[in-house]
Amino acid sequence: MIRIFVTGGTFDKTYDEIRGALAFDDTHLPEMLRLGRSRVEVSIRTLMMVDSLDMTDADRELIVRHCGQCEESQIVITHGTDTMVETARAIAAGVQEKTVVLTGAMIPYAFGSSDGLFNLGSALSFAQVLPPGVYIAMNGQHFAWDKVRKNRETGVFEAL
Amino acid sequence: MIRIFVTGGTFDKTYDEIRGALAFDDTHLPEMLRLGRSRVEVSIRTLMMVDSLDMTDADRELIVRHCGQCEESQIVITHGTDTMVETARAIAAGVQEKTVVLTGAMIPYAFGSSDGLFNLGSALSFAQVLPPGVYIAMNGQHFAWDKVRKNRETGVFEAL
Amino acid sequence: MIRIFVTGGTFDKTYDEIRGALAFDDTHLPEMLRLGRSRVEVSIRTLMMVDSLDMTDADRELIVRHCGQCEESQIVITHGTDTMVETARAIAAGVQEKTVVLTGAMIPYAFGSSDGLFNLGSALSFAQVLPPGVYIAMNGQHFAWDKVRKNRETGVFEAL
Amino acid sequence: MIRIFVTGGTFDKTYDEIRGALAFDDTHLPEMLRLGRSRVEVSIRTLMMVDSLDMTDADRELIVRHCGQCEESQIVITHGTDTMVETARAIAAGVQEKTVVLTGAMIPYAFGSSDGLFNLGSALSFAQVLPPGVYIAMNGQHFAWDKVRKNRETGVFEAL
Numbered sequence: 001m002i003r004i005f006v007t008g009g010t011f012d013k014t015y016d017e018i019r020g021a022l023a024f025d026d027t028h029l030p031e032m033l034r035l036g037r038s039r040v041e042v043s044i045r046t047l048m049m050v051d052s053l054d055m056t057d058a059d060r061e062l063i064v065r066h067c068g069q070c071e072e073s074q075i076v077i078t079h080g081t082d083t084m085v086e087t088a089r090a091i092a093a094g095v096q097e098k099t100v101v102l103t104g105a106m107i108p109y110a111f112g113s114s115d116g117l118f119n120l121g122s123a124l125s126f127a128q129v130l131p132p133g134v135y136i137a138m139n140g141q142h143f144a145w146d147k148v149r150k151n152r153e154t155g156v157f158e159a160l
Numbered sequence: 161m162i163r164i165f166v167t168g169g170t171f172d173k174t175y176d177e178i179r180g181a182l183a184f185d186d187t188h189l190p191e192m193l194r195l196g197r198s199r200v201e202v203s204i205r206t207l208m209m210v211d212s213l214d215m216t217d218a219d220r221e222l223i224v225r226h227c228g229q230c231e232e233s234q235i236v237i238t239h240g241t242d243t244m245v246e247t248a249r250a251i252a253a254g255v256q257e258k259t260v261v262l263t264g265a266m267i268p269y270a271f272g273s274s275d276g277l278f279n280l281g282s283a284l285s286f287a288q289v290l291p292p293g294v295y296i297a298m299n300g301q302h303f304a305w306d307k308v309r310k311n312r313e314t315g316v317f318e319a320l
Numbered sequence: 321m322i323r324i325f326v327t328g329g330t331f332d333k334t335y336d337e338i339r340g341a342l343a344f345d346d347t348h349l350p351e352m353l354r355l356g357r358s359r360v361e362v363s364i365r366t367l368m369m370v371d372s373l374d375m376t377d378a379d380r381e382l383i384v385r386h387c388g389q390c391e392e393s394q395i396v397i398t399h400g401t402d403t404m405v406e407t408a409r410a411i412a413a414g415v416q417e418k419t420v421v422l423t424g425a426m427i428p429y430a431f432g433s434s435d436g437l438f439n440l441g442s443a444l445s446f447a448q449v450l451p452p453g454v455y456i457a458m459n460g461q462h463f464a465w466d467k468v469r470k471n472r473e474t475g476v477f478e479a480l
Numbered sequence: 481m482i483r484i485f486v487t488g489g490t491f492d493k494t495y496d497e498i499r500g501a502l503a504f505d506d507t508h509l510p511e512m513l514r515l516g517r518s519r520v521e522v523s524i525r526t527l528m529m530v531d532s533l534d535m536t537d538a539d540r541e542l543i544v545r546h547c548g549q550c551e552e553s554q555i556v557i558t559h560g561t562d563t564m565v566e567t568a569r570a571i572a573a574g575v576q577e578k579t580v581v582l583t584g585a586m587i588p589y590a591f592g593s594s595d596g597l598f599n600l601g602s603a604l605s606f607a608q609v610l611p612p613g614v615y616i617a618m619n620g621q622h623f624a625w626d627k628v629r630k631n632r633e634t635g636v637f638e639a640l
Contacts, residue, residue, distance in 0.1 A: 010500055017586040018635050020490055020531070020562070022502060036278025037266055039299035039316065051500070082500070106197055106497040112272070112432065112592030118196025121281030124300045129289045139199035140284045155498050156199065170340055177426040178475050180330055180371070180402070182342060211340070242340070266337040272432030272592065315338050356598025357586055359619035359636065426517055432592070438516025441601030444620045449609045459519035460604045476519065 002127055003072035004029060006046040007055070007063065007087075009080030011116050013108040024049040028109045029078065032120055040124050043072070052080025052087075052104075060087055064094040074127045075100045078120075081150055081157075084136055088145035092134040101127045103137045106155055115139075162287055163232035164189060166206040167215070167223065167247075169240030171276050173268040184209040188269045189238065192280055200284050203232070212240025212247075212264075220247055224254040234287045235260045238280075241310055241317075244296055248305035252294040261287045263297045266315055275299075321361045322447055323392035324349060327383065327407075328369040329400030331436050333428040344369040348429045349398065352440055360444050363392070372400025372407075372424075380407055384414040394447045395420045398440075401470055401477075404456055408465035412454040421447045423457045426475055435459075481521045482607055483552035484509060487543065487567075488529040489560030491596050493588040504529040508589045509558065512600055520604050523552070532560025532567075532584075540567055544574040554607045555580045558600075561630055561637075564616055568625035572614040581607045583617045586635055595619075 006012065006027045016023035029044050047066060048059055067075055079087055081104045088102050103123035105116035123137040134145040138157045147160050166172065166187045176183035187206050207226060208219055227235055239247055241264045248262050263283035265276035283297040294305040298317045307320050326332065326347045336343035347366050367386060368379055387395055399407055401424045408422050423443035425436035443457040454465040458477045467480050486492065486507045496503035509524050527546060528539055547555055559567055561584045568582050583603035585596035603617040614625040618637045627640050 010497075015587055015591055017490075018633070020560075032278075033300075035275065037275040037299050038278065039301055080500075107495055110592070111495055111590055115195065115197040117277045118192075118198065118281035121278035121300060122285040125282040125285035125297070125302070126289065128302070129286065137285070139197050140193075140281060141199055142285070142288070153498070170337075175427055175431055177330075178473070180400075240340075267335055270432070271335055271430055313338070352598075353620075355595065357595040357619050358598065359621055435515065435517040437597045438512075438518065438601035441598035441620060442605040445602040445605035445617070445622070446609065448622070449606065457605070459517050460513075460601060461519055462605070462608070 001041045001043060001072050002074045002076060002124060003070045004042050004044045005063065005066060005075065005077045006044065006049070007052070007059075007077060007079050008049040009052050009078060009104045010108055011078045011080075011105040012049065014110045022108075027078075028116075029120075032109060032117055036117055036121055038124065040128070042124075050080070052083040055080070055083055055087070060090045063087060064090050067091055067095045067098065067100055073098045073132070076123045076127050077102045079104050081106065081138070081155075082152075085145065085149060088134050088136055092145050095134070097132050099127055099130050099132050100134045101130070101137050101142070102135070161201045161203060161232050162234045162236060162284060163230045164202050164204045165223065165226060165235065165237045166204065166209070167212070167219075167237060167239050168209040169212050169238060169264045170268055171238045171240075171265040172209065174270045182268075187238075188276075189280075192269060192277055196277060196281055198284065200288070202284075210240070212243040215240070215243055215247070220250045223247060224250050227251055227255045227258065227260055233258045233292070236283045236287050237262045239264050241266065241298070241315070242312075245305065245309060248294050248296055252305050255294070257292050259287055259290050259292050260294045261290070261297050261302070262295070321363060321392050322394045322396055322444060323390045324362050324364045325383065325386060325395065325397045326364065326366040326369070327372070327375070327379075327397060327399050329372050329398060329424045330428055331398045331400075331425040332369065334430045342428075347398075348436075349440075352429060352437055356437060356441055358444065360448070362444075370400070372403040375400070375403055375407070380410045383407060384410050387411055387415045387418065387420055393418045393452070396443045396447050397422045399424050401426065401458070401475075402472075405465065405469060408454050408456055412465045415454070417452050419447055419450050419452050420454045421450070421457050421462070422455070481523060481552050482554045482556060482604060483550045484522050484524045485543065485546060485555065485557045486524065486526040486529070487532070487535070487539075487557060487559050489532050489558060489584045490588055491558045491560075491585040492529065494590045502588075507558075508596075509600075512589060512597055516597055516601055518604065520608070522604075530560070532563040535560070535563055535567070540570045543567060544570050547571055547575045547578065547580055553578045553612075556603045556607050557582045559584050561586065561618070561635075562632075565625065565629060568614050568616055572625045575614070577612050579607055579610050579612050580614045581610070581617050581622070582615070
């Protein structure tokens with residue numbers, strides 16, 4: 001059983017047609033798993049629904065606490081890409097003996113051309129086979145939390 | 161570097177609008193990797209473009225030979241689901257010391273609602289971290305080649 | 321109020337993932353109208369769900385009878401493209417004083433890249449403003465039933 | 481030949497993956513017409529690429545002048561929905577003897593679930609058959625410019 005924590009990010013951005021702006025509504029995770037015909041046993045919980053630039057220390061503490069307290073030892077977290085590495089660091093400092101994989105998307109899933117479905121398949125797979133530790137899974141690759149940074153110019157995660 | 165061998169299957173079925181029927185054209189793999197924003201280094205080669213029910217022993221020999229001869233030790237094969245297990249068995253008999261992951265789709269990628277993008281992200285990830293052996297990656301799960309069968313009634317791969 | 325008669329055709333083809341083949345299931349019309357945010361008052365009725373190459377004279381009689389007997393004077397019919405002109409001729413012979421617009425698609429709506437949504441918007445619009453008669457609406461154009469043929473080589477409807 | 485003027489609006493909003501925000505890039509009109517397999521002869525010109533809430537009087541003058549001066553007597557304008565009626569009024573005051581149809585979308589075309597393709601098929605069809613005048617085509621319906629308002633609460637165009 002894999003625990004999935006949803007925290008928002010581009011992954012789950014949607015288009016508010018009355019205001020004509022990006023917004024957060026419910027998570028698309030269940031729909032994505034259905035579309036991907038996933039048969040991985042998962043338990044999904046939405047912890048927050050925020051742009052990762054707006055994520056506070058209190059938000060990160062909440063994520064760390066949930067990772068530590070949940071029964072599952074394999075965890076996938078959907079997260080905005082801008083501060084994904086920062087949250088990974090907080091989890092690494094507070095959680096032991098679990099495989100935690102953070103993932104996200106550059107394009108909202110609600111837009112047809114999303115990398116989210118690809119990344120979700122990738123993150124769930126890495127979570128099943130990587131040894132305990134905190135990882136970032138993006139672009140089909142995985143990085144230990146302290147060996148990666150996001151290049152803000154190109155939008156790409158790069159190995160340090 | 162991961163080697164990707166394309167053999168056809170539902171993954172790559174397309175719609176021939178003149179004949180009004182399913183058909184095979186070029187593979188969608190490069191487009192899917194671009195859409196998924198994959199940054200995994202891959203080398204793609206189309207070996208054949210067939211429905212796996214039409215795959216012959218000669219076709220399987222060709223796949224086995226290419227798996228054995230290519231330089232890469234991590235291989236992903238896109239394949240029709242109906243005889244995926246049979247091809248996996250042939251590879252297991254003929255190829256040693258390589259991680260070979262077969263994957264496919266229940267719905268063509270060209271149809272919007274494909275599980276192909278999810279499975280591709282999954283297969284590429286498993287290929288990077290699983291020890292040498294022959295595996296099937298479907299539905300977010302992975303199975304050793306001799307521990308799985310496709311349930312033709314439900315379309316689902318089940319552990320033996 | 322516009323009456324919509326569904327008869328099948330490429331418009332409504334779907335992919336049967338167990339058999340790995342094209343199939344007909346329920347019509348996608350309601351979903352398409354919702355997606356297009358249509359506010360045209362319509363009443364939808366599925367008369368049959370067939371490939372138009374398989375349509376019989378009895379099928380055409382049924383369509384003609386329904387066009388004649390329904391209360392609405394504006395009618396849109398979704399239909400396979402191969403024999404669309406033949407059905408239009410039968411309706412022209414049997415129905416007077418109504419605006420009947422036949423439309424279809426070259427690519428199934430269930431495939432992401434469908435021309436169906438475009439054609440549906442077009443057909444509903446033509447049905448509201450054209451004088452009584454039987455028309456074919458394809459590719460953003462409209463043709464009187466006796467001034468058009470389908471070019472089987474190119475898949476395009478051409479004026480005679 | 482129908483002239484299409486592009487002015488921006490939700491129709492053409494796209495997602496800037498570096499900034500994580502909505503943006504305008506090139507128009508999607510040619511791609512949409514290709515997807516819809518449109519065979520209507522059109523000539524496309526982008527006049528501006530703005531949110532219609534940011535449209536100025538000078539912008540409207542420019543649109544009116546282009547409508548008056550172009551050779552075509554059938555014109556489709558893609559436009560943000562918020563001030564579509566205001567622009568329609570300006571055109572009605574400055575352009576005679578032409579059929580001008582404004583249309584737009586509630587959801588960007590770049591998002592999979594767009595009403596844009598449906599509306600485009602509708603607007604092109606109305607432009608071919610309505611008598612000279614200025615119209616708004618949304619939701620499969622058409623309204624004379626002075627008989628409609630946008631309900632900002634529901635996002636729907638309503639007859640006055």
